[in-house]
Amino acid sequence: MQTDILELRLFRKEPPPDEPDLKPPLCVEYYINGVCLLDMIREIETPFAEQETPPMKPGDYGHNSREYMAEQFRTALTPGDYYYDYGVELYCCYGCGESGCWSVCCKFREDGGFVLMTEFRHNHRNNWQYPISFRFTRENFDAEMQKLGL
Numbered sequence: 001m002q003t004d005i006l007e008l009r010l011f012r013k014e015p016p017p018d019e020p021d022l023k024p025p026l027c028v029e030y031y032i033n034g035v036c037l038l039d040m041i042r043e044i045e046t047p048f049a050e051q052e053t054p055p056m057k058p059g060d061y062g063h064n065s066r067e068y069m070a071e072q073f074r075t076a077l078t079p080g081d082y083y084y085d086y087g088v089e090l091y092c093c094y095g096c097g098e099s100g101c102w103s104v105c106c107k108f109r110e111d112g113g114f115v116l117m118t119e120f121r122h123n124h125r126n127n128w129q130y131p132i133s134f135r136f137t138r139e140n141f142d143a144e145m146q147k148l149g150l
Helices: 037-051 066-073 138-148
Strands: 006-012 026-032 061-063 091-093 104-111 114-122 134-137
Touching: 006 138, 026 037, 026 061, 026 066, 066 138, 114 138, 134 138
Parallel strands: none
Antiparallel strands: 006 026, 061 091, 104 114, 114 134
16 A cells, blocks of 8 residues: 655735734645645545535635644544534635635544545535545654654
């Protein structure tokens, strides 16, 4: 089975034009094997989004803050925890910024010396299927979690 490489990239959104001195929080973007996860999701969602009435824009998500992702990942590998059972909300609604409004979720599971990123789903579209999963070494996963302060 292939071993993938996870990379978390932290960035700041541009402040709104009416508040140029505002310092937005650090946000998280995910790269798997050097490819942006959001680009993969956009490609997967395209046929589903086109069938919606009216058609939707695939991959139309915002990015969660570093703090919110740290909160989720802190217990995502703990059986019985909310984020273990429900999954981690990787992205948020582009419009309102709330994760629960419009998000892609997935679960993280330990498997020996590896961490699996699996069971991708949309939190409001049960018929949208995401046939992807990834397998990282525990060392790679832990190193990337350090970027979240974990």
